[in-house]
Amino acid sequence: MVNTRTDTDLSAAVQNALQALLPQIREEIRKEFRTGSGSSNAGVNPPPVTIHTWLERFNKQKPHSFEKATAPVDAENWISHMEKIFDVMGCEDAFKTRLAVYKFEGNALAWWKAYKQAKGGDTWLVTVTWADFTTLNHLMCMSYTDVS
Template sequence: MVAAAIANLLPGLNADEVVNRMIRDYRDGAGSSGGSGGGGQPTTINGWPESFNKLKPLPFKSAASPQEAEDWITHMEKNFEVLGCGDEFKARLVAFKLEGDALQWWKMHKRAKGGDTYMVSCTWTEFRDTFYKRYFPEFEQQHFEREYTPA
C-alpha cells in the first residue's frame, strides 16, 4: 500500500527501493536526533550533549588538590563508559563542563592551539594530558602512584 502511494506521488522512482531504504535508514539509526534515530548512538556532536547532561556530569572550576582533578577526570571517564561515547566527542563534552578559572585556562589554551579547529581534532587523551599538566602535574602523579601502588 505504501509502495503504491509512493509510486503514484513520485512517478519514475522505484517505490519498493524507496521504502526499503527508509526501513534500512531507520534500523541503522539515521534520523532527526543528531544521527541517533532509532535510539542508537549519536553520530555527530549535536546528539551527545543531551545524553551526556542526563548523567549530570560534575562541573570543574578549579582543584584544591591534584586528587580533586584526578577524581573529576575519573568521573568523566565513567560517564563516557556508560554512554559508549566516541573519542572524537569527549574533549568537547568535558570542555562544556569547565567553569570559572578552569574555563578561562581552557579558552586561552584552545586559542593558542587554533581555536575551534583545534577542538574538532582534540582527542580525549590530548585533553586529559593537557588537563593533568595544569591540575595534576607529573611529579604529583608519581607521588600519588608511589603512595597508592602496593609494594
C-alpha cells in the same frame, strides 16, 4: 534410538568455529547496544550522531562541573567521573573532549579558552584526543596549584 556417542573431531571443529566467531558477535552486540538499533528497528536508519545528540545523552547523566583543582587528585577524580559517564554512554572519542570542556566553569573555563586560543582555536581543538585532553587537564591543575 538416540546416538549418544560424540565425534571428537566434529566437537573440536564446532568449538573452533565458535571461538573464531565470538569476537565478531560481541562487536555486533556492542554496536547494536550503542546505536539502539536491532531487530525492532530493522529497515530504519538510526538518527545521525552529532555533538547535540551526545550532549543530550551526556546531560542526562548529570556530569559534575569542574571549576578548579587545589590538588592533582581533584583533576584525576573529575576525569574518572567523566570516563565513567563516557563508558556507560558508549561515547565516541571524537566527542569526549568537547563534552568534558562543556562542564568547565570559572577558572577552568578561563584557562581553557586562553589555552585553546594560543594553540590555534577550533582548528586545533578537532585534533585533540581524549588522552591529550586528560594530560592538558593535569597541566591546568599544576598551573593553578603552583600559583597558589
